Amino acid sequence: MQPQNLLRVYVDADVLFRAATASHEYTAALVLLRMAEFTLLDVVSAAYTVEEALRALRAYLPDQAPLLLHLVGRSIRVVDDPPPSLLQAYKTQAHWKDVINLAAAVDAQAHVLVTYNVRDYRPPPGVVRVMTPGELVAASREAVYLAMRVSPD
Amino acid sequence: MGTLRVGAEQFRRELTELLNRVGYGGDEVIVERNGRPIAVLRPYARREEATAAPQEAVEQVPVLAAQIEAGREEAGLAYEALARQLQAERLRTLREKYPDFAAEFAPDAASKPA
Numbered sequence: 001m002q003p004q005n006l007l008r009v010y011v012d013a014d015v016l017f018r019a020a021t022a023s024h025e026y027t028a029a030l031v032l033l034r035m036a037e038f039t040l041l042d043v044v045s046a047a048y049t050v051e052e053a054l055r056a057l058r059a060y061l062p063d064q065a066p067l068l069l070h071l072v073g074r075s076i077r078v079v080d081d082p083p084p085s086l087l088q089a090y091k092t093q094a095h096w097k098d099v100i101n102l103a104a105a106v107d108a109q110a111h112v113l114v115t116y117n118v119r120d121y122r123p124p125p126g127v128v129r130v131m132t133p134g135e136l137v138a139a140s141r142e143a144v145y146l147a148m149r150v151s152p153d
Numbered sequence: 154m155g156t157l158r159v160g161a162e163q164f165r166r167e168l169t170e171l172l173n174r175v176g177y178g179g180d181e182v183i184v185e186r187n188g189r190p191i192a193v194l195r196p197y198a199r200r201e202e203a204t205a206a207p208q209e210a211v212e213q214v215p216v217l218a219a220q221i222e223a224g225r226e227e228a229g230l231a232y233e234a235l236a237r238q239l240q241a242e243r244l245r246t247l248r249e250k251y252p253d254f255a256a257e258f259a260p261d262a263a264s265k266p267a
Binding site for chain 1: 200234235236238239240242243244245246247250251253254258259
């Protein structure tokens, strides 16, 4: 079942990797996953993304692979990989190695694609917003403040 | 075998004794700073336990973070190298799951191991 009235956020493999190797609990990538765990966000990622992060972890920090799996299990809805036709459809809107992320985010109907590599994406307005984890955390904090503050008048 | 909670200053002062308790007595030491746990010291033979219990995974994050930081420094890892590893994994994904796309945009990825 897909949650309603939640910002849907697609996370790239680098975000998963950073979350699983965070040097402290306030690392933005980890904060995003915990926000999802606390039902504040709907965080999704395609199966290939999880596999990439897992393979990279096993290559560099194999002891942390179980932690990534735990985080994925608690915080992320894993969605299907995008169909090849979507990669063709979005091939001009990102660097070729990142087209798959854009296609997967669109396929998952994500509002935001979160990655540390925002420079290689150029989707037109209305497709999906591309932000870093830190930018999304900051935007979320501000949105809560603006929505909940008591007006002086 | 038991679990001790010590402050960072006490940990520094009594490191030798605490290592003996962990290494020979099988104790576990949780190091706290300002009342919050920041690291754990446990016998080497029990090093896998931190990731063994799924229900405790998130609560263990701060503890694991300290271990990861130490491990990262020990391994001399740099995020540039990790980025290269992730890019290699992406090439593998494209080669295995989207061979036509890989052949069109990343011909190297279609023919060479990542």
